[in-house]
Amino acid sequence: MVERAKRLLRDSPVFDGHNDYPWQVRELAKGDLGLLDLSQPQESIHTDFARLDRGGVGAQFWSVYVPATLQGETAVTATLEQIDIVHRMLARYPDRLQLALTASDVERIQKAGKVASLIGMEGGHSIDSSLGALRMMYRLGARYMTLTHGLNTPWADSSTDTPVHGGLTPFGEDVIREMNRLGMLVDLSHVSPDTMLDAIRVSEAPVIFSHSSARALTNVPRNVPDAVLALMPDNDGVVMVTFVPGFVSQEVADYNAQENIERARLAAVENSTAETVASGVDSWRTANPAPRATIIQVADHIDHIRKMAGIDHVGLGGDFDGITQVVLGLEDVSTYPDLLAELLRRGYSDEDVRKIAGKNILRVLKRAEQVARR
Numbered sequence: 159m160v161e162r163a164k165r166l167l168r169d170s171p172v173f174d175g176h177n178d179y180p181w182q183v184r185e186l187a188k189g190d191l192g193l194l195d196l197s198q199p200q201e202s203i204h205t206d207f208a209r210l211d212r213g214g215v216g217a218q219f220w221s222v223y224v225p226a227t228l229q230g231e232t233a234v235t236a237t238l239e240q241i242d243i244v245h246r247m248l249a250r251y252p253d254r255l256q257l258a259l260t261a262s263d264v265e266r267i268q269k270a271g272k273v274a275s276l277i278g279m280e281g282g283h284s285i286d287s288s289l290g291a292l293r294m295m296y297r298l299g300a301r302y303m304t305l306t307h308g309l310n311t312p313w314a315d316s317s318t319d320t321p322v323h324g325g326l327t328p329f330g331e332d333v334i335r336e337m338n339r340l341g342m343l344v345d346l347s348h349v350s351p352d353t354m355l356d357a358i359r360v361s362e363a364p365v366i367f368s369h370s371s372a373r374a375l376t377n378v379p380r381n382v383p384d385a386v387l388a389l390m391p392d393n394d395g396v397v398m399v400t401f402v403p404g405f406v407s408q409e410v411a412d413y414n415a416q417e418n419i420e421r422a423r424l425a426a427v428e429n430s431t432a433e434t435v436a437s438g439v440d441s442w443r444t445a446n447p448a449p450r451a452t453i454i455q456v457a458d459h460i461d462h463i464r465k466m467a468g469i470d471h472v473g474l475g476g477d478f479d480g481i482t483q484v485v486l487g488l489e490d491v492s493t494y495p496d497l498l499a500e501l502l503r504r505g506y507s508d509e510d511v512r513k514i515a516g517k518n519i520l521r522v523l524k525r526a527e528q529v530a531r532r
Contacts, residue, residue, distance in 0.1 A: 233286060312327070338529050364525050387463060402481050501514065
């Protein structure tokens with residue numbers, strides 16, 4: 159089945175929704191691409207060209223993530239610096255990567271044997287509530303924006319913050335309309351269910367979830383509720399299933415929650431320090447071995463989203479290099495064929511696999527461009 163999956167990917171390569179390699183360049187290499195050279199094996203991260211080739215990756219949204227704790231002009235500057243890293247990547251590896259601004263660019267670049275490289279902004283804090291900043295980010299190559307990250311913006315509620323807006327504010331709706339006008343995809347990973355519903359109501363173009371899974375299987379705020387999955391056929395959007403262990407396995411999610419409780423307990427102990435808390439958490443982990451998420455569970459999420467939304471509304475958003483733990487069987491960007499082989503074993507057709515691998519997100523990108531032209 160793996161060889162069959164690889165053959166399918168030669169014609170319909172993986173188009174992944176989210177890779178955080180640019181953040182690793184910022185954090186691990188202090189902006190020096192030479193220290194994380196993709197042309198060489200990179201054991202400290204999940205991505206390099208050899209593994210992208212083995213994984214059948216033909217298009218990638220490179221995330222220009224900056225933490226939500228950065229606000230205002232600082233967030234805008236940091237996002238520009240991350241976009242600069244992507245452009246420097248493209249300049250450094252012109253034989254392997256090429257900037258894609260449209261769906262036709264993606265198809266042309268893939269046929270040339272390169273990885274079509276798109277830019278995704280991860281969090282509305284990156285524009286500092288400025289439509290002018292949004293427009294300029296688009297001109298620099300950004301083709302999706304996640305409306306929030308871990309914290310609310312002044313105009314949208316996050317899934318992991320206390321709701322204050324009840325979804326989108328009127329300005330938040332203006333952001334959606336401007337993204338539609340530009341042809342920038344509206345990404346609903348990280349947003350609250352109310353924000354999801356508001357964005358789907360307002361957006362004339364299909365929405366995406368660049369790296370989220372099914373809440374019915376793993377009950378965490380970052381996953382997509384069934385009620386929202388059921389709206390995908392009418393919206394024509396796509397949910398790009400992620401490989402974050404805590405979003406894939408309820409056992410891992412529960413373990414992570416228990417670890418956070420223990421960390422808070424240790425921090426509340428009189429005279430505790432960062433060192434004593436870290437040591438205590440290490441001891442707790444030793445006494446409580448962590449469960450592991452598996453490739454089978456990721457396939458289960460794909461099954462569920464197909465059941466609730468339909469085969470035309472499923473994609474892949476690995477979140478490689480944005481995660482500190484990996485799913486067993488999905489350890490790096492070389493492993494997409496293994497997941498697709500599992501789907502083939504479950505009775506998915508060749509065309510089903512092509513859609514999940516990349517055809518669905520390519521269709522959504524084309525639709526967004528059509529809405530922008532209209």
